Amino acid sequence: MxxxxxxxxxxxxxxxxxxxxxxxxxxxxxxxxxxxxxxxxxxxxxxxxPSKDELIVEVLDYRARRFESQLDRLAQEGITPEQKIGKILDWHERWFRSPDFHGCLFAHALAEFGDPRHPVFKAAARQKNGLKRRMQSILEEVMPRDRAESVATVLLMLIEGATLVAQMGQADTAIRDARKAALGIVAASRRPQ
Amino acid sequence: MxxxxxxxxxxxxxxxxxxxxxxxxxxxxxxxxxxxxxxxxxxxxxxxxPSKDELIVEVLDYRARRFESQLDRLAQEGITPEQKIGKILDWHERWFRSPDFHGCLFAHALAEFGDPRHPVFKAAARQKNGLKRRMQSILEEVMPRDRAESVATVLLMLIEGATLVAQMGQADTAIRDARKAALGIVAASRRPQ
DNA sequence: TAGCTATGAGACAGACCTGTCTCACTACTT
DNA sequence: AAGTAGTGAGACAGGTCTGTCTCATAGCTA
Known part of the structure; x- marks a missing residue:
């Protein structure tokens, strides 16, 4: 050895x-x-x-683990759900502004490997579902499970859409509008409906 | 000839x-x-x-024209901005449920041709900006220009995110939550802030 | 010292890629 | 009838792709 x-x-x-x-x-x-x-x-x-595909899966899993551990650290800094979601958006803002931002590798993997049974597709979907679950559990502190799931889905869509808009060169607009919408939705969903 | x-x-x-x-x-x-x-x-x-790349650009432009003409037809069916945006979401719902839905070809083009100077990247970005402009002009009927632009950006992000979620096999959740969030944001933005 | 493991370097196979070229043919126009 | 534009079929070039194979070597361990 x-x-x-x-x-x-x-x-x-x-x-x-x-x-x-x-x-x-x-x-x-x-x-x-x-x-x-x-x-x-x-x-x-x-x-x-054993193959290029398995290397790709390994790369995606490695990046997903890094992403998760960074968010784990950030989550501790926030107290209220709004603050925790805000921290996640802060992370994305820094990412969008980083020197060689090229969009989301996981989204790109979904694009290039369109077959849902393909291991690469599955690895990419795992990361997205992981982010959604994380936000859902943050929201469940202040709202019922089913509503938290809906709101988490909306937040995920906002983040994914913002990443795409940022990739088209409008990072500033993307993160500002996404944050405004995200926090507005969380606030509105906190109140009993 | x-x-x-x-x-x-x-x-x-x-x-x-x-x-x-x-x-x-x-x-x-x-x-x-x-x-x-x-x-x-x-x-x-x-x-x-002359080349495969130019064929790709042609394919994207062709699909973008088709998309625009379909939305042109739908826009006439709605009267209020909420109804018009609702029609656009209806269109996406049908698309998500169609037999061979594979996600957004334009988003995939952005993923595969990451260089913003590449003609394929530009063609894909054109379509996204066109959809945003369309929604923005719908919203300008009932709100000031800058607010309409912000809301249109949010709607675009929701749609792009919903398309990605739908590609991961959760089309029903995606369109339902996206519609709820989209109409909520439009309604909130109508009121003077 | 002997042996084992991980590695380096590169040839190689077989397939696929984009793009060019030639030659024959059809169908329409004048 | 002659000419022309569009097409079909396929060979071909030059490159790249993934994945396998051999052989030599460096470094650690027993």
Missing amino acids: TSSPGSDKRQHVVETAYALFKRAGFHATGIDRIIAEAEVAKMTMYRHF | TSSPGSDKRQHVVETAYALFKRAGFHATGIDRIIAEAEVAKMTMYRHF
Whole structure:
């Protein structure tokens, strides 16, 4: 058993592949390009990942885990549901403004792998459902379960739509209007209907 | 000048390519597949379209024109802004429930051609901005310009998000929650703030 | 020292990709 | 009847794709 260099390579391939997929898309990024950028032999990659598709799934799961852990940290900073949702929107605002923002990798995966039975599609859908569940459980503190689910769905749609608008170059408008709408909906749903 | 068979071929290629792009994506659909399905010689295609990218742009523009003309017809059925926006949501509901719904082709184009300078990216962004402008002008009947623009952006984000949620297999939830949120926001924005 | 594991480097196969070219043919126009 | 525009069929080039294979090597462990 090797200790350090063994699994380093694997993770390095995942991170390099992530950067390339993000910029150029999944189909447009070839294995040769990934191993060249990662400075790794082709067999090293294929010994860690049985196929390109499984590498893609690994990349998505890795990014989903990172995303979840970042939101876990942020959730503790907020007290009320409005504050917690606000923190999630803050995170997206920073993301939209980051130097190489290229839209949502998970949404792109859904676009490129349209078959719902495909492992890549499933991995991408997992992330989206995870975000929805997170917001739903935040909302359940102050409203009944079914209403929390509806509101969480709306928030997810707003966030996904805002990400697309931001990708078209209107990040500022997107996040401002999304925040206004999101907080308005949460406030309105708090009151007994 | 040939009258009938000449331009029929061109349009037939566009429609065949559309059906294939929709199912399998742009990069994953090869020229050979398109011409085989359209039962057309390769040179026939390349005499009409200088490259695959330009065919893609043509497909997107064609679908955008169809979309616009359908909404033009629907807009006349509604009287109040709420009714007109409701008609647009009705259209999306039917679309989500249609037999081979595969998500939004324009959103997929943005995903696969991430460079904002790429003609395909521009063509896809045109369609999204067109839908936003349409909703904005509907809203300007009952609210000031800047507020109409904000609300139109929110409606666009809701629609795009709902399309993504629908693509993940929750079409019913998506359209119901999107409609509720959309009409609520329009109603709230009508009142002087 | 011997052995084992992970890796590097690159050839290779087989398929697919976009785009070009040639030649024959049809159908319409003048 | 002659000419012309559009088309069909397919070979072809040059490149890229994924995935497999071999062989050499570096470094750790027993």
